Amino acid sequence: MTFMGWVFLGVSLTCVWGLTIWCYAKVLRLPPEEIAQEPQDFSSA
Amino acid sequence: MSSEKQEWGTRFGVILAVAGSAVGLGNFLRFPGQAAANGGGAFMIPYFCALLFLGIPICWAEWTMGRYGGRRGFHSAPSILGIIGRGSAPRYLGVFGVLIPLAVSFYYTYIEAWCLGYAWHYLTGGIGVDAGTPVSEQTATAADFFADFVGLNQHGVIAGGSIQTLVFWLITFAVNILLVYRGISKGIEKFCSYAMPAMAICAVFVLIRVLTLGTPDPKAPDQNVVNGLGYMWNPDFKALTNAQTWLAAAGQIFFSLSVGFGVIINYASYMKKKDDVVLSGLTASATNELFEVGFGGLITLTAAFVFLGLSGTIAAVQGGTFGLGFQTLPVVFAHMPFGNVIGAIWFFMLFLAAITSSISMYQPSLAFFQETLGWTRKAATTLMVSICVIGSFLVMYFSKGAIFLGTIDDWVGTLMIFILAMVEIICFSWIFGIERGLKEAHLGAHIQIPYLFRFVMKYIAPVYLLVVFAAFSYNNLPVWIKGVADEPLKLGALGLIAAVTAFLVFCTWIGARRWRAAGLDIDGRQPQAD
Numbered sequence: 001m002t003f004m005g006w007v008f009l010g011v012s013l014t015c016v017w018g019l020t021i022w023c024y025a026k027v028l029r030l031p032p033e034e035i036a037q038e039p040q041d042f043s044s045a
Numbered sequence: 046m047s048s049e050k051q052e053w054g055t056r057f058g059v060i061l062a063v064a065g066s067a068v069g070l071g072n073f074l075r076f077p078g079q080a081a082a083n084g085g086g087a088f089m090i091p092y093f094c095a096l097l098f099l100g101i102p103i104c105w106a107e108w109t110m111g112r113y114g115g116r117r118g119f120h121s122a123p124s125i126l127g128i129i130g131r132g133s134a135p136r137y138l139g140v141f142g143v144l145i146p147l148a149v150s151f152y153y154t155y156i157e158a159w160c161l162g163y164a165w166h167y168l169t170g171g172i173g174v175d176a177g178t179p180v181s182e183q184t185a186t187a188a189d190f191f192a193d194f195v196g197l198n199q200h201g202v203i204a205g206g207s208i209q210t211l212v213f214w215l216i217t218f219a220v221n222i223l224l225v226y227r228g229i230s231k232g233i234e235k236f237c238s239y240a241m242p243a244m245a246i247c248a249v250f251v252l253i254r255v256l257t258l259g260t261p262d263p264k265a266p267d268q269n270v271v272n273g274l275g276y277m278w279n280p281d282f283k284a285l286t287n288a289q290t291w292l293a294a295a296g297q298i299f300f301s302l303s304v305g306f307g308v309i310i311n312y313a314s315y316m317k318k319k320d321d322v323v324l325s326g327l328t329a330s331a332t333n334e335l336f337e338v339g340f341g342g343l344i345t346l347t348a349a350f351v352f353l354g355l356s357g358t359i360a361a362v363q364g365g366t367f368g369l370g371f372q373t374l375p376v377v378f379a380h381m382p383f384g385n386v387i388g389a390i391w392f393f394m395l396f397l398a399a400i401t402s403s404i405s406m407y408q409p410s411l412a413f414f415q416e417t418l419g420w421t422r423k424a425a426t427t428l429m430v431s432i433c434v435i436g437s438f439l440v441m442y443f444s445k446g447a448i449f450l451g452t453i454d455d456w457v458g459t460l461m462i463f464i465l466a467m468v469e470i471i472c473f474s475w476i477f478g479i480e481r482g483l484k485e486a487h488l489g490a491h492i493q494i495p496y497l498f499r500f501v502m503k504y505i506a507p508v509y510l511l512v513v514f515a516a517f518s519y520n521n522l523p524v525w526i527k528g529v530a531d532e533p534l535k536l537g538a539l540g541l542i543a544a545v546t547a548f549l550v551f552c553t554w555i556g557a558r559r560w561r562a563a564g565l566d567i568d569g570r571q572p573q574a575d
Contacts, residue, residue: 001275008086009278012338015093020335023328030321030491033056 051229052315058234060325063312064332065237065401067303072337074370077345078362081277083293084284091294099509100298102502104330106473108322109486111313120314121413122307123553128569130472140549141465142307143413146406148457151436152450157399158214160392167388174379187375196444203441225407226426229315233404240397247394248340254387255348273350295513305466311409319489349373352380417556443534452538455525463514474503
């Protein structure tokens with residue numbers, strides 16, 4: 001494993017783990033969801 | 046007549062379901078092979094460019110269009126693209142959004158059954174690879190088992206007595222249909238909320254096992270984990286000057302994220318009016334990338350390298366997705382301490398990855414039959430199951446050289462995805478309008494799409510897609526067309542696809558007539574009062 005190999009591995013893993021953790025942290029901090037409002041459905045039209 | 050109304054129960058539910066749809070065998074088996082063959086670590090430069098400029102923008106467009114269509118009571122690509130694209134042409138082009146998942150399911154469920162079958166065999170003693178014999182013999186044993194199991198050597202082996210494969214397929218298919226029939230919230234969402242964490246646990250377990258292998262054979266000190274990682278990650282910058290590398294990276298992102306597949310647009314249509322689509326879309330994409338780069342990029346080739354060395358790993362990569370997954374890794378597991386346990390966990394993880402993807406392939410056609418024909422879920426399920434049984438049986442019967450499977454995968458699972466994605470991004474950015482589209486995307490959004498993406502979604506993504514599609518067609522179409530001309534069975538597979546397409550177009554025509562008769566704005570001409 002070369003130095004650049006470690007760099008690419010490290011940067012790639014940081015990117016995907018960082019993005020995933022940031023996204024889930026955001027989602028988890030969201031306010032509680034609204035009560036479901038039934039959508040219209042035209043399959044019976 | 047149907048009065049059933051479906052929607053996601055929670056925001057996590059839709060995120061995990063879309064992520065589950067995206068995470069599949071390609072994350073663990075296709076990605077590492079593509080990266081290793083196209084510059085190693087350097088592959089990640091075009092890969093992340095494609096993610097940023099192609100994958101995520103089209104994902105956001107699909108999520109937004111889906112939710113918009115769902116608000117008007119529509120749940121399939123033809124009806125939604127008819128509204129977004131304002132007319133019949135986008136509506137009929139939207140048939141690809143039903144055809145692709147339906148036709149891909151013909152073979153995908155079969156591959157899923159292989160994973161289940163292999164998991165079962167590993168739980169009950171392995172597939173007969175003896176680590177004490179020469180590696181060439183082990184590889185031959187694994188290859189023979191695979192060929193027998195899937196019927197690679199002769200047609201009709203499934204119908205002719207390969208009962209175990211048929212049983213695994215029946216179980217897999219029945220589970221899929223049961224989950225889809227139970228509905229969006231009670232079936233798909235509930236299953237994905239258990240399957241995705243279970244898949245992550247399995248992946249972490251296998252990853253830890255692989256990264257702690259050290260140097261298992263003292264006589265081959267070069268065959269160690271660090272060198273295995275180096276095989277996958279050492280960058281070859283010369284590859285960046287090769288157009289093939291950029292094409293492979295764009296293709297991998299494209300297929301991996303399930304964009305242009307007709308699934309996201311269908312799943313998003315069950316969201317509520319002000320459910321966030323921007324953060325949810327990004328989270329689902331990030332989850333897919335975590336499985337692909339964070340697990341797929343560390344497990345598969347590292348394990349192969351440690352036990353098979355450089356030449357064995359190169360051969361494994363050349364063997365393609367199936368060769369790597371079902372012929373090389375069994376040899377690797379034979380050498381590993383507790384190899385049967387690891388093998389069972391690995392193939393069970395692949396089965397979970399596959400089933401969370403395959404259930405997403407049935408839902409679009411189910412919704413399509415319900416809304417075009419006005420049928421109940423039960424009747425629409427019966428129709429869909431009938432089509433799938435015919436398609437799957439043909440794939441399984443004509444198994445020699447995986448001829449039906451390969452042909453459908455090339456023409457539908459690869460080529461048509463590009464076409465649908467192009468239709469979608471053009472409808473969203475140019476016909477619906479980028480400003481209107483982003484305003485719609487930001488309804489209830491918890492993060493803002495960066496301003497730069499107006500430009501990316503309107504110009505860069507369509508041009509990027511067009512260039513990739515043109516290069517892909519130039520490289521592959523002549524060979525594929527020659528293959529169809531030379532092999533009647535390939536022509537037969539295309540005939541099957543043509544017949545299914547004609548039926549879906551007919552259903553779309555019936556649906557359009559019904560909706561018009563009911564006074565619905567199916568061409569998106571009237572502004573929505575919201």
